[in-house]
Amino acid sequence: MSDTTDLFRAKSDMRDAAHQKRAALSPSFRAEAALAAAETFTASVPIKSGQIVSLYWAIRDELSTEPLLVQLMDEGHQVCLPVVLGRDQPLEFRLWEAGQPLAPSGFGTLAPQAGAPVVVPDVMVLPMLGFDANGNRLGYGAGFYDRTIDQIEKPVILVGYAFSAQEVDVMPAEPHDKPLDMVVSEAGVRRFLPQEKN
Incomplete structure (x- = not known):
């Protein structure tokens, strides 16, 4: 069995365990x-005037971003949501303006409509x-975010x-896995220095 196969199975097992653990939360x-x-996010993550923050519309048992979205927009920040364009394509981020309707954007998520x-x-x-102490992130396996981050030419803070x-x-x-700059949870913020990233 190859190292690639072993890694694939290890990640698959971790995803199954992580799904079960997250689903058990009340x-x-x-x-x-x-x-x-x-x-914690608004107190800990530096957002400069004019910068744009991308959130996600939570699906299944993900940590909801709705309170954060409301707070950021109330503070006058620009917020965008990702749209899945195709299986092997990077994500597209659409700016969400208050009062604008949201539409299905792939995998059960919502985002601003075309236009x-x-x-x-x-x-x-x-x-x-999942995540570890080095800022490594366990996604869902489709690679959308890794692919997207790889194509962005300016510095982006990954939270x-x-x-x-x-x-x-x-x-x-x-x-190809992109390590995080920080993780925000209900327990606080974890920052990862560049030299700590794998």
């Missing part, structure tokens, strides 16, 4: 965690199944957004 805990994480301004975020908030229970001891990382 609805009341999820709601409280979303509020706490939003407060909304397409932008490149300065701060990218990423959903995930994982998750429940603290999603931390694992060691995350197997591949060359």
Whole structure:
């Protein structure tokens, strides 16, 4: 069996375990965690005037970004949401203006409709199944975010957004995996120095 096959199986097993762990969190805990994480984010993540923040529209049992979205927009920040264009394509980010309707954008998520301004975020908030102490992120396996980040030419702050229970001891990382700059959870913020990233 090859190292690639072993790594694929290891990640697949970790995804299954992470899904089960996240699904076991109670609805009341999820709601409280979303509020706490939003407060931590706005207090800890530097957003300069005019910068654009990309969020995700939570699906299934992901940590909800709705309290954060409301808070950022109330503070006058520009917010965009990702759109899946195709299986092997990078994500497209559409600016969301208050009052504009959202439409299905792939995998059960919502985003501004076609015709909304397409932008490149300065701060990218990423959903995930797990993370480790080195800032490695366990995604869903489709590679949308890794592919997208690889094509953005300006510096982007990568912020994982998750429940603290999603931390694992060691995350197997591949060359194409993009490590995070920080993780925000209901328990606080974890920052990863460049030399700590794999």
